[in-house]
Amino acid sequence: MRETVSIHRIVAEARELFRDRGYEGASMRDLADRVGLRPQSLYTRFASKESLVRAVLAMTLDDALADLPDPATDWRGAWRTLIGRIAKTFETRERCVGLHLAYGVTARTPDAQDAVRAFFVRLRDAMAGILDAGKVSEPASVAADTLAQLEGATLWITTEGNMAPLRHAVERALRVADPEGKPA
Amino acid sequence: MRETVSIHRIVAEARELFRDRGYEGASMRDLADRVGLRPQSLYTRFASKESLVRAVLAMTLDDALADLPDPATDWRGAWRTLIGRIAKTFETRERCVGLHLAYGVTARTPDAQDAVRAFFVRLRDAMAGILDAGKVSEPASVAADTLAQLEGATLWITTEGNMAPLRHAVERALRVADPEGKPA
Protein backbone atom coordinates (compact mmCIF):
# COMPACT_ATOMS: atom_id res chain seq x y z
CA MET A 1 0.00 0.00 0.00
CA ARG A 2 1.63 3.22 -1.21
CA GLU A 3 1.41 6.65 0.34
CA THR A 4 -1.02 9.10 -1.14
CA VAL A 5 0.69 11.34 -3.63
CA SER A 6 -0.21 15.01 -3.56
CA ILE A 7 -1.85 16.71 -6.51
CA HIS A 8 0.78 19.41 -6.29
CA ARG A 9 3.54 16.87 -6.73
CA ILE A 10 1.89 15.34 -9.77
CA VAL A 11 1.35 18.70 -11.42
CA ALA A 12 4.92 19.79 -10.69
CA GLU A 13 6.31 16.65 -12.29
CA ALA A 14 3.94 17.00 -15.23
CA ARG A 15 5.31 20.49 -15.72
CA GLU A 16 8.85 19.14 -15.95
CA LEU A 17 7.75 16.60 -18.53
CA PHE A 18 5.79 19.07 -20.63
CA ARG A 19 8.64 21.55 -20.53
CA ASP A 20 11.27 19.05 -21.57
CA ARG A 21 9.31 16.95 -24.06
CA GLY A 22 6.28 18.98 -25.06
CA TYR A 23 2.69 17.81 -25.05
CA GLU A 24 3.08 14.93 -27.48
CA GLY A 25 6.43 13.82 -26.09
CA ALA A 26 5.25 13.64 -22.50
CA SER A 27 3.59 10.39 -21.50
CA MET A 28 1.33 9.41 -18.66
CA ARG A 29 3.56 6.39 -18.11
CA ASP A 30 6.62 8.57 -17.53
CA LEU A 31 4.66 10.86 -15.28
CA ALA A 32 3.47 7.89 -13.23
CA ASP A 33 7.06 6.64 -12.93
CA ARG A 34 8.22 10.04 -11.70
CA VAL A 35 5.65 10.26 -8.93
CA GLY A 36 5.82 6.57 -8.02
CA LEU A 37 2.35 5.52 -9.10
CA ARG A 38 0.85 3.20 -11.66
CA PRO A 39 -0.30 5.06 -14.77
CA GLN A 40 -3.92 4.23 -14.10
CA SER A 41 -3.85 5.88 -10.68
CA LEU A 42 -3.31 9.26 -12.30
CA TYR A 43 -6.79 9.01 -13.75
CA THR A 44 -8.41 9.22 -10.33
CA ARG A 45 -7.16 12.82 -10.14
CA PHE A 46 -7.12 13.91 -13.76
CA ALA A 47 -9.70 12.94 -16.33
CA SER A 48 -7.16 12.98 -19.14
CA LYS A 49 -3.68 13.97 -20.18
CA GLU A 50 -5.14 17.05 -21.78
CA SER A 51 -6.57 18.25 -18.46
CA LEU A 52 -3.06 18.30 -16.99
CA VAL A 53 -2.18 21.24 -19.22
CA ARG A 54 -4.59 23.59 -17.47
CA ALA A 55 -3.41 22.46 -14.05
CA VAL A 56 0.26 22.90 -14.97
CA LEU A 57 -0.26 26.40 -16.32
CA ALA A 58 -2.45 27.46 -13.40
CA MET A 59 0.31 26.45 -11.01
CA THR A 60 2.91 28.21 -13.11
CA LEU A 61 0.92 31.43 -13.21
CA ASP A 62 0.40 31.26 -9.45
CA ASP A 63 4.13 30.81 -8.93
CA ALA A 64 4.90 33.82 -11.11
CA LEU A 65 2.39 36.19 -9.52
CA ALA A 66 2.48 35.10 -5.87
CA ASP A 67 3.30 37.83 -3.34
CA LEU A 68 4.37 40.45 -5.84
CA PRO A 69 4.87 43.97 -4.50
CA ASP A 70 1.66 45.96 -4.84
CA PRO A 71 1.83 47.82 -8.16
CA ALA A 72 -0.19 50.68 -6.67
CA THR A 73 2.60 51.52 -4.26
CA ASP A 74 5.69 49.96 -5.89
CA TRP A 75 5.11 49.24 -9.54
CA ARG A 76 8.85 49.20 -10.35
CA GLY A 77 9.44 46.63 -7.65
CA ALA A 78 6.58 44.51 -8.95
CA TRP A 79 7.95 44.74 -12.50
CA ARG A 80 11.50 43.88 -11.48
CA THR A 81 10.32 40.96 -9.38
CA LEU A 82 8.12 39.51 -12.10
CA ILE A 83 10.72 39.90 -14.86
CA GLY A 84 13.31 38.40 -12.53
CA ARG A 85 11.15 35.39 -11.78
CA ILE A 86 10.49 34.67 -15.43
CA ALA A 87 14.15 35.03 -16.33
CA LYS A 88 15.22 32.90 -13.39
CA THR A 89 12.94 30.10 -14.50
CA PHE A 90 14.29 30.23 -18.03
CA GLU A 91 17.88 30.19 -16.79
CA THR A 92 17.31 27.31 -14.44
CA ARG A 93 15.02 25.18 -16.61
CA GLU A 94 16.44 26.26 -19.97
CA ARG A 95 13.07 26.74 -21.58
CA CYS A 96 9.47 27.79 -21.02
CA VAL A 97 6.75 25.21 -20.48
CA GLY A 98 4.18 27.67 -21.77
CA LEU A 99 5.97 28.18 -25.07
CA HIS A 100 6.50 24.47 -25.55
CA LEU A 101 2.81 23.90 -24.96
CA ALA A 102 1.81 26.87 -27.13
CA TYR A 103 3.51 25.21 -30.06
CA GLY A 104 2.53 21.71 -29.00
CA VAL A 105 -1.22 21.88 -28.53
CA THR A 106 -3.52 21.82 -31.53
CA ALA A 107 -7.19 21.92 -32.43
CA ARG A 108 -7.29 18.26 -31.46
CA THR A 109 -6.79 19.25 -27.82
CA PRO A 110 -9.05 22.30 -27.65
CA ASP A 111 -9.21 22.53 -23.88
CA ALA A 112 -5.43 22.52 -23.65
CA GLN A 113 -5.23 25.10 -26.41
CA ASP A 114 -7.60 27.36 -24.51
CA ALA A 115 -5.64 26.88 -21.30
CA VAL A 116 -2.43 27.96 -23.03
CA ARG A 117 -4.04 31.02 -24.53
CA ALA A 118 -5.52 31.95 -21.14
CA PHE A 119 -2.16 31.50 -19.44
CA PHE A 120 -0.35 33.93 -21.70
CA VAL A 121 -3.17 36.44 -21.77
CA ARG A 122 -3.31 36.49 -17.99
CA LEU A 123 0.43 36.82 -17.66
CA ARG A 124 0.48 39.65 -20.19
CA ASP A 125 -2.43 41.35 -18.45
CA ALA A 126 -0.65 41.11 -15.11
CA MET A 127 2.43 42.70 -16.67
CA ALA A 128 0.31 45.36 -18.34
CA GLY A 129 -1.41 46.14 -15.04
CA ILE A 130 1.95 46.85 -13.46
CA LEU A 131 3.01 49.12 -16.31
CA ASP A 132 -0.34 50.84 -16.19
CA ALA A 133 0.16 51.61 -12.52
CA GLY A 134 3.44 53.25 -13.57
CA LYS A 135 1.69 55.21 -16.29
CA VAL A 136 3.85 53.62 -18.97
CA SER A 137 2.27 54.28 -22.34
CA GLU A 138 0.63 51.42 -24.24
CA PRO A 139 1.04 48.96 -21.36
CA ALA A 140 -0.61 45.98 -23.09
CA SER A 141 1.56 46.30 -26.16
CA VAL A 142 4.74 46.78 -24.17
CA ALA A 143 3.88 43.82 -21.96
CA ALA A 144 3.31 41.56 -24.98
CA ASP A 145 6.57 42.67 -26.60
CA THR A 146 8.52 42.20 -23.39
CA LEU A 147 7.19 38.71 -22.81
CA ALA A 148 7.87 37.78 -26.44
CA GLN A 149 11.47 38.93 -26.14
CA LEU A 150 12.06 36.88 -23.01
CA GLU A 151 10.49 33.81 -24.60
CA GLY A 152 12.47 34.19 -27.79
CA ALA A 153 15.73 34.28 -25.89
CA THR A 154 15.14 30.69 -24.76
CA LEU A 155 15.93 29.66 -28.33
CA TRP A 156 19.62 30.21 -27.65
CA ILE A 157 19.52 28.61 -24.24
CA THR A 158 18.01 25.42 -25.57
CA THR A 159 20.19 25.19 -28.69
CA GLU A 160 23.53 26.47 -27.45
CA GLY A 161 23.23 27.01 -23.72
CA ASN A 162 23.87 30.68 -24.48
CA MET A 163 22.34 32.94 -21.83
CA ALA A 164 23.46 36.25 -23.32
CA PRO A 165 20.31 36.94 -25.36
CA LEU A 166 18.18 36.33 -22.27
CA ARG A 167 20.31 38.77 -20.27
CA HIS A 168 19.90 41.34 -23.02
CA ALA A 169 16.15 40.79 -23.08
CA VAL A 170 16.04 41.28 -19.30
CA GLU A 171 18.02 44.51 -19.60
CA ARG A 172 15.60 45.84 -22.19
CA ALA A 173 12.67 44.78 -20.02
CA LEU A 174 14.02 46.55 -16.95
CA ARG A 175 14.66 49.69 -18.99
CA VAL A 176 10.93 49.85 -19.63
CA ALA A 177 10.46 50.70 -15.97
CA ASP A 178 13.66 52.73 -15.69
CA PRO A 179 14.38 54.55 -18.98
CA GLU A 180 17.08 56.66 -17.29
CA GLY A 181 19.01 53.56 -16.32
CA LYS A 182 22.39 52.57 -17.65
CA PRO A 183 22.33 51.89 -21.40
CA ALA A 184 23.63 48.61 -22.74
CA MET B 1 1.96 2.17 -60.43
CA ARG B 2 2.33 5.69 -58.97
CA GLU B 3 4.43 8.55 -60.21
CA THR B 4 7.78 9.08 -58.61
CA VAL B 5 7.52 11.68 -55.88
CA SER B 6 10.31 14.25 -55.66
CA ILE B 7 12.52 14.51 -52.62
CA HIS B 8 11.82 18.23 -52.54
CA ARG B 9 8.12 17.59 -52.25
CA ILE B 10 8.56 15.14 -49.39
CA VAL B 11 10.80 17.52 -47.47
CA ALA B 12 8.44 20.43 -48.03
CA GLU B 13 5.52 18.43 -46.65
CA ALA B 14 7.62 17.19 -43.75
CA ARG B 15 8.36 20.81 -42.92
CA GLU B 16 4.66 21.59 -42.73
CA LEU B 17 4.12 18.67 -40.40
CA PHE B 18 7.07 19.47 -38.14
CA ARG B 19 6.05 23.09 -37.96
CA ASP B 20 2.45 22.36 -37.05
CA ARG B 21 2.89 19.33 -34.81
CA GLY B 22 6.52 19.28 -33.73
CA TYR B 23 8.88 16.35 -33.92
CA GLU B 24 6.92 13.95 -31.74
CA GLY B 25 3.55 14.98 -33.12
CA ALA B 26 4.53 14.47 -36.75
CA SER B 27 4.16 10.93 -38.04
CA MET B 28 5.60 9.13 -41.03
CA ARG B 29 2.10 7.89 -41.80
CA ASP B 30 0.74 11.42 -42.05
CA LEU B 31 3.69 12.46 -44.17
CA ALA B 32 3.09 9.52 -46.50
CA ASP B 33 -0.58 10.45 -46.81
CA ARG B 34 0.33 14.03 -47.72
CA VAL B 35 2.66 13.05 -50.53
CA GLY B 36 0.52 10.15 -51.73
CA LEU B 37 2.85 7.28 -50.85
CA ARG B 38 2.75 4.32 -48.54
CA PRO B 39 4.69 4.95 -45.32
CA GLN B 40 7.27 2.34 -46.19
CA SER B 41 8.20 4.08 -49.43
CA LEU B 42 9.55 7.03 -47.48
CA TYR B 43 12.28 4.79 -46.15
CA THR B 44 13.84 4.38 -49.61
CA ARG B 45 14.78 8.06 -49.47
CA PHE B 46 15.23 8.70 -45.75
CA ALA B 47 16.81 6.28 -43.35
CA SER B 48 14.63 7.45 -40.49
CA LYS B 49 12.22 10.08 -39.29
CA GLU B 50 15.12 11.71 -37.47
CA SER B 51 17.03 12.23 -40.71
CA LEU B 52 14.15 14.31 -42.08
CA VAL B 53 14.97 17.04 -39.60
CA ARG B 54 18.32 17.83 -41.20
CA ALA B 55 16.79 17.83 -44.68
CA VAL B 56 13.94 20.11 -43.62
CA LEU B 57 16.24 22.63 -42.01
CA ALA B 58 18.72 22.59 -44.88
CA MET B 59 15.94 23.45 -47.30
CA THR B 60 14.66 26.16 -44.97
CA LEU B 61 18.08 27.74 -44.66
CA ASP B 62 18.52 27.64 -48.43
CA ASP B 63 15.17 29.35 -48.90
CA ALA B 64 16.12 32.09 -46.47
CA LEU B 65 19.55 32.81 -47.90
CA ALA B 66 18.98 32.28 -51.64
CA ASP B 67 19.85 35.21 -53.89
CA LEU B 68 20.32 37.77 -51.15
CA PRO B 69 21.86 41.07 -52.19
CA ASP B 70 25.63 40.95 -51.75
CA PRO B 71 26.39 42.32 -48.28
CA ALA B 72 29.69 43.73 -49.58
CA THR B 73 27.87 46.15 -51.86
CA ASP B 74 24.40 46.41 -50.29
CA TRP B 75 24.41 45.20 -46.73
CA ARG B 76 21.26 47.13 -45.83
CA GLY B 77 19.42 45.53 -48.72
CA ALA B 78 20.61 42.10 -47.66
CA TRP B 79 19.49 42.75 -44.09
CA ARG B 80 16.08 44.05 -45.08
CA THR B 81 15.52 41.14 -47.44
CA LEU B 82 16.50 38.51 -44.91
CA ILE B 83 14.47 40.02 -42.07
CA GLY B 84 11.55 40.38 -44.46
CA ARG B 85 11.72 36.74 -45.49
CA ILE B 86 11.80 35.50 -41.93
CA ALA B 87 8.91 37.72 -40.92
CA LYS B 88 6.92 36.77 -44.00
CA THR B 89 7.28 33.09 -43.19
CA PHE B 90 6.13 33.64 -39.61
CA GLU B 91 3.13 35.65 -40.76
CA THR B 92 2.11 33.13 -43.36
CA ARG B 93 2.80 29.94 -41.43
CA GLU B 94 2.10 31.35 -37.95
CA ARG B 95 5.15 29.74 -36.40
CA CYS B 96 8.75 28.71 -36.95
CA VAL B 97 9.62 25.12 -37.79
CA GLY B 98 13.10 25.66 -36.35
CA LEU B 99 11.80 26.80 -32.98
CA HIS B 100 9.33 23.95 -32.77
CA LEU B 101 12.12 21.50 -33.52
CA ALA B 102 14.51 23.27 -31.15
CA TYR B 103 12.12 22.58 -28.32
CA GLY B 104 11.08 19.20 -29.68
CA VAL B 105 14.31 17.33 -30.23
CA THR B 106 16.15 15.78 -27.32
CA ALA B 107 19.25 13.81 -26.51
CA ARG B 108 17.37 10.76 -27.77
CA THR B 109 17.58 12.15 -31.31
CA PRO B 110 21.13 13.50 -31.28
CA ASP B 111 21.47 13.91 -35.03
CA ALA B 112 18.31 15.97 -35.17
CA GLN B 113 19.47 17.99 -32.21
CA ASP B 114 22.73 18.75 -33.95
CA ALA B 115 20.89 19.71 -37.15
CA VAL B 116 18.75 22.19 -35.25
CA ARG B 117 21.73 23.75 -33.56
CA ALA B 118 23.57 24.00 -36.87
CA PHE B 119 20.54 25.60 -38.53
CA PHE B 120 20.30 28.43 -36.03
CA VAL B 121 24.04 28.97 -35.82
CA ARG B 122 24.28 29.27 -39.60
CA LEU B 123 21.33 31.61 -39.78
CA ARG B 124 22.76 33.77 -37.03
CA ASP B 125 26.17 33.75 -38.70
CA ALA B 126 24.65 34.80 -42.01
CA MET B 127 22.90 37.67 -40.24
CA ALA B 128 26.09 38.58 -38.41
CA GLY B 129 28.03 38.58 -41.68
CA ILE B 130 25.64 41.15 -43.11
CA LEU B 131 25.92 43.37 -40.04
CA ASP B 132 29.68 42.96 -40.07
CA ALA B 133 29.77 44.22 -43.66
CA GLY B 134 27.91 47.29 -42.42
CA LYS B 135 30.37 47.73 -39.57
CA VAL B 136 27.62 47.34 -36.99
CA SER B 137 29.23 46.76 -33.61
CA GLU B 138 29.00 43.31 -32.01
CA PRO B 139 27.37 41.74 -35.06
CA ALA B 140 27.08 38.20 -33.65
CA SER B 141 25.37 39.40 -30.49
CA VAL B 142 23.01 41.72 -32.35
CA ALA B 143 22.17 38.96 -34.83
CA ALA B 144 21.34 36.51 -32.04
CA ASP B 145 19.19 39.09 -30.24
CA THR B 146 17.36 40.02 -33.43
CA LEU B 147 16.58 36.43 -34.32
CA ALA B 148 15.42 35.73 -30.77
CA GLN B 149 13.04 38.67 -30.89
CA LEU B 150 11.50 37.56 -34.17
CA GLU B 151 11.09 34.01 -32.88
CA GLY B 152 9.58 35.15 -29.61
CA ALA B 153 6.94 37.14 -31.43
CA THR B 154 5.51 33.92 -32.86
CA LEU B 155 4.19 33.21 -29.37
CA TRP B 156 1.42 35.74 -29.91
CA ILE B 157 0.71 34.63 -33.44
CA THR B 158 0.22 31.03 -32.40
CA THR B 159 -1.82 31.76 -29.26
CA GLU B 160 -3.89 34.78 -30.33
CA GLY B 161 -3.24 35.37 -34.01
CA ASN B 162 -1.80 38.71 -32.93
CA MET B 163 0.78 39.97 -35.42
CA ALA B 164 1.60 43.24 -33.63
CA PRO B 165 4.57 41.92 -31.62
CA LEU B 166 6.08 40.50 -34.80
CA ARG B 167 5.69 43.86 -36.53
CA HIS B 168 7.38 45.55 -33.59
CA ALA B 169 10.22 43.05 -33.68
CA VAL B 170 10.68 43.71 -37.40
CA GLU B 171 10.78 47.46 -36.78
CA ARG B 172 13.46 47.02 -34.14
CA ALA B 173 15.38 44.73 -36.46
CA LEU B 174 15.29 47.19 -39.34
CA ARG B 175 16.41 49.98 -37.04
CA VAL B 176 19.62 48.01 -36.45
CA ALA B 177 20.56 48.79 -40.06
CA ASP B 178 19.01 52.25 -40.06
CA PRO B 179 19.31 53.89 -36.63
CA GLU B 180 18.24 57.25 -38.06
CA GLY B 181 14.95 55.78 -39.28
CA LYS B 182 11.56 56.69 -37.96
CA PRO B 183 11.09 55.77 -34.29
CA ALA B 184 8.14 53.63 -33.23
Place this chain on the structure above:
DNA sequence: GTCTATACCCGGATAGAC
Protein backbone atom coordinates in the same frame (compact mmCIF):
# COMPACT_ATOMS: atom_id res chain seq x y z
C1' DG C 1 -6.80 5.44 -3.79
C1' DT C 2 -3.94 2.13 -5.61
C1' DC C 3 -3.29 -2.03 -7.61
C1' DT C 4 -3.08 -5.93 -11.74
C1' DA C 5 -4.46 -6.72 -16.10
C1' DT C 6 -5.75 -5.44 -20.43
C1' DA C 7 -8.29 -3.28 -24.46
C1' DC C 8 -7.28 -0.81 -28.30
C1' DC C 9 -4.91 2.20 -31.28
C1' DC C 10 -1.08 4.37 -33.36
C1' DG C 11 3.83 4.98 -33.75
C1' DG C 12 8.45 3.69 -36.44
C1' DA C 13 10.41 0.44 -39.06
C1' DT C 14 11.12 -4.05 -41.90
C1' DA C 15 10.32 -8.24 -45.30
C1' DG C 16 9.56 -9.56 -49.62
C1' DA C 17 6.61 -9.45 -54.00
C1' DC C 18 6.16 -6.89 -58.27
Place this chain on the structure above:
DNA sequence: GTCTATCCGGGTATAGAC
Protein backbone atom coordinates in the same frame (compact mmCIF):
# COMPACT_ATOMS: atom_id res chain seq x y z
C1' DG D 1 10.53 2.59 -56.29
C1' DT D 2 6.29 1.31 -54.71
C1' DC D 3 3.38 -1.93 -53.05
C1' DT D 4 0.88 -5.35 -49.30
C1' DA D 5 1.47 -7.20 -45.09
C1' DT D 6 3.33 -7.24 -40.69
C1' DC D 7 6.22 -6.83 -36.38
C1' DC D 8 6.64 -4.78 -32.13
C1' DG D 9 6.74 -1.25 -28.81
C1' DG D 10 4.47 2.32 -26.58
C1' DG D 11 0.52 5.50 -26.12
C1' DT D 12 -4.13 6.70 -23.53
C1' DA D 13 -7.53 4.95 -21.07
C1' DT D 14 -10.69 1.45 -18.70
C1' DA D 15 -12.37 -2.76 -15.70
C1' DG D 16 -12.52 -4.70 -11.54
C1' DA D 17 -10.12 -6.58 -7.20
C1' DC D 18 -8.33 -5.05 -2.76
